[in-house]
Amino acid sequence: MSTPENEYIKVRKDKAEELRKEGMNPFINGISPTTTTAVIHEKYDAEDAASLEKDASKHSIAGRVMAIRSFGKAAFLQIRDRAGNLQVFVQKQRVGDEQFKLFKKLDVGDIGLFEGEMFRTKTGELTLNAATLTLVTKAYRPLPEKWHGLTDVETRYRQRYVDLIVNDDVKKTFVARSQIIQAIRSFMVERSFLEVETPMMHPIPGGAAAKPFTTHHNKLDMDLYLRIAPELYLKRLVVGGLERVFEINRNFRNEGISIQHNPEFTMLEFYQSYATFDDLMTLTEEMFSDVAKKVVGSLKVPYQNDEIDFSAPFKRYTMHDSLVEIGKVDPEVLTSRENALKYAKSLGDELKSKDEGLGAIITEIFELKVEEKLIQPTFITHYPTEVSPLSRRNDDNPEVVDRFELFIYGREIANGFSELNDPEDQAGRFKAQVDALYRGDEEAMHFDEDYINALEHGMPPTAGEGIGIDRLVMLLTDSPSIRDVILFPQLKKVNS
RNA sequence: GGGCCGCUAGCUCAGUCGGCAGAGCAACGCCCUUUUAAGGCGUGGGUCGAAGGUUCGAACCCUUCGCGGCUCACCA
Structure with missing residues (x-):
């Protein structure tokens, strides 16, 4: 089952084509993130803004872009990998014009590689301040809506990959x-x-x-x-x-x-x-x-x-x-085939075959009662x-x-x-x-x-x-x- | 297989009595350097599951079919 080509797919394919023209491959291979979101959280969740500022070590994570909150010259991205989620901050001033142009072609659903240092935002969220970003895999199809998500059970089972995302x-x-x-x-x-x-x-x-x-x-x-x-x-x-x-x-x-x-x-x-x-x-x-x-x-x-x-x-x-x-079955019912059959029929039980013995009828009564x-x-x-x-x-x-x-x-x-x-x-x-x-x-x-x-x-x-x-x-x-x-x-x- | 309910934009859903096909999110354009469903202004987007019927007129009523959910039967 494949939903037909539409405006969404065209827009995304066009973006991939533009990147190709600029010499970038929208389906690159051989990237090596240094860590995962879970390892980062484990390492830094306890650290406050001041101590993070002193730590200039760089980390890179690869994952799917789950959300983009953009402000023109800066943006917050929610990145998900196999282990969890991490927020990434992309700032024009930091990544430079070229990279920021690339960021503008990034869509929710794409897979990217982000490298930078950790910091805490005003609201206290642990965030990776990107020094560089790479489009790893372009997604041609959009993800379901962020708020309600995907609830249609048929689509969830047929397209389990989307359900899992x-x-x-x-x-x-x-x-x-x-x-x-x-x-x-x-x-x-x-x-x-x-x-x-x-x-x-x-x-x-x-x-x-x-x-x-x-x-x-x-x-x-x-x-x-x-x-x-x-x-x-x-x-x-x-x-x-x-x-x-x-x-x-x-x-x-x-x-x-x-x-x-x-x-x-x-x-x-x-x-x-x-x-x-x-x-x-x-x-x-x-x-x-x-x-x-x-x-x-x-x-x-x-x-x-x-x-x-x-x-x-x-x-x-x-x-x-x-x-x-x-x-609460009367024990008398269980003593003969005649009694059991009469009782089973009173429960509305239809025998599978006329030759069922006492044992089979008792089992059916058990299933019902x-x-x-x-x-x-x-x-x-x-x-x-x-x-x-x-x-x-x-x-x-x-x-x-x-x-x-x-x-x-x-x-x-x-x-x-x-x-x-x-x-x-x-x-x-x-x-x-x-x-x-x-x-x-x-x-x-x-x-x-x-x-x-x-x-x-x-x-x-x-x-x-x-x-x-x-x-x-x-x-x-x-x-x-x-x-x-x-x-x-x-x-x-x-x-x- | 029987009964009940559902199928409307990419997603989640409204659509009154049969009278111009709607909203939010998403997309596109513009503005925006600390957001958490970010915000503001604007634009585009539909085989109303399919086919047939009734009607001046059908997303809406009727018939058949397809798909799904729940449930009963069967089964672990």
């Missing part, structure tokens, strides 16, 4: 996102997890209940699926002796787009041998506390009009208890086996599995379980999924024979977990939409 909070959010991922990576590596990369293109979609994207390899003449989860590959690695592995990367699901769903999203998935789902709940508490402390600086994180408390331990309920205690009430971090444990085809059955009750999901602000943030490593049980579960697939459940899993083959070689008892990184970033950056934490969120195509 003018909306400082946007930059902060993506810096925080990077820090969160760095903190998680360090956390995992410190615990002897090995970072791996597994295929993005799968011959059989697996590891989650979701509709995949399909693609095609021409030379192999073979349909492939963009992965919906790396799970089955990571567990193959555990069979291979990589006892602790993790992957932070994209999953793709061909489903709806919403305030918390993007077709491609980032997951941390990890597997730890000789651990149980119980161990992973503890690990998750440690990880979230660690990341919140490092990135936000506190365990209490403001989110929208609430405050999320990441202090361990998080609350824990079995799914059954959460339904009764939080959802409990999920949105889980504001503070809460683990829900012991999901029905029916909805958990890759999880280990509970030793005391085979109808439920040793699994948890972590909910924060009513959203599912993490999903972990003790892995099913009995190849015969796993084959039976795949079979049930394939039956559901034939009945029309597009999200059901396929039968992965090689995965069974892997399990038949013996997978040590292992627990695994997936954490939705985008949603975690939303919580830690107080972002209301997943689109605020993905640099280039999926949008409809532009028809011109």
